[in-house]
Amino acid sequence: MNMEIAFSPGITTCPKCGSKLVLYKTERRIVKSTGYTFTAVHRPMMCRHDGTVFRSERISEIVSPHCTYANDVMLESSVMRYIEGRSSSEIALDLHNGISERHVRNLGIMALDIFPAIHEDNMEKLKSAVHSYILQIDGTTDSEFSMIVVVRDVLSDFVLHAERCSSESHENIKSVLQVVKNRFGDPSGITSDMRSGIISAARETFPG
């Protein structure tokens, strides 16, 4: 079954000059999502008066301009890769949509840049949601990038900060904790798996 989903900008007149928009062109492309494959029919519109082209924002939220695989594939494969700790080849097989092991690996690498950027963009929202927090700090090893240090609030389960580090050294942990302190203040409690480097870094950053 070939499902078609239509996309167009949600406006009918030009926000700049108020003129009526006319169809600019029709673009059809195959998009593979985690659950299904569909044909995206995108109809950008053009201002009749000044020629400005308006594209659908919705489609750019769903899939990157030159990618066949929808953004949810990146999200799902990154959860399997970094949270469940599975290999790229296993994930490729499991997704059942023809994606290659290499592509899964590339999406995982892209995700390590994109997700922190989304996190930073939403920092004010996060700050306003976190008042009192209990800090939990953990390191996750990654075969390609050595180590990702994750600082989480136990109460809300929000990730406060995550950073790629070369190792779980005292200095690295301290600099990660300093970022958290600057943004969220002192925690009301600290938990960790109690490795000595983490404990001493936490004591120095949050004395008392």
Ligand SMILES: [Zn+2]
């Ligand atoms: Zn216009």
